[in-house]
Amino acid sequence: MAQKIQDPPTDMERCMESLITIFQRYAGKEGDNSKMSFKEFESFMNVELKSFTKSQKNPQETLKKMMASLDGGIDGKKDGQIDFQEFLSLIGGMMIACHEAMSKSRPACR
Ligand SMILES: [Ca+2]
Numbered sequence: 001m002a003q004k005i006q007d008p009p010t011d012m013e014r015c016m017e018s019l020i021t022i023f024q025r026y027a028g029k030e031g032d033n034s035k036m037s038f039k040e041f042e043s044f045m046n047v048e049l050k051s052f053t054k055s056q057k058n059p060q061e062t063l064k065k066m067m068a069s070l071d072g073g074i075d076g077k078k079d080g081q082i083d084f085q086e087f088l089s090l091i092g093g094m095m096i097a098c099h100e101a102m103s104k105s106r107p108a109c110r
Helices: 011-027 038-048 050-054 059-070 084-105
Strands: none
Touching: 011 038, 011 084, 038 050, 038 059, 050 059, 059 084
16 A cells, blocks of 8 residues: 655744653653752753753742742642643743734834
């Protein structure tokens, strides 16, 4: 049977795959690769979002607050770990802020 030639992944599909791969890379540093401990979250923030983390007055304190607000944010299940759904709500929030900043920096259309 002839095999259907697969289309190459789209930019969006590549982007989604990258998010999953990056999450698993950090979440898998210790134990379960489906959840991030504070140590794993801190490592993720210090490497992958370093310009944000470095710009904070007290990076560790900020990360602790972020972790506390993410953990249990959706289903109310506070377990001291960040699962993929909680991770996506962080990325979503940061992307909304980036999108707003990018929209403002563009010259206004006339
Ligand atoms: Ca883990």
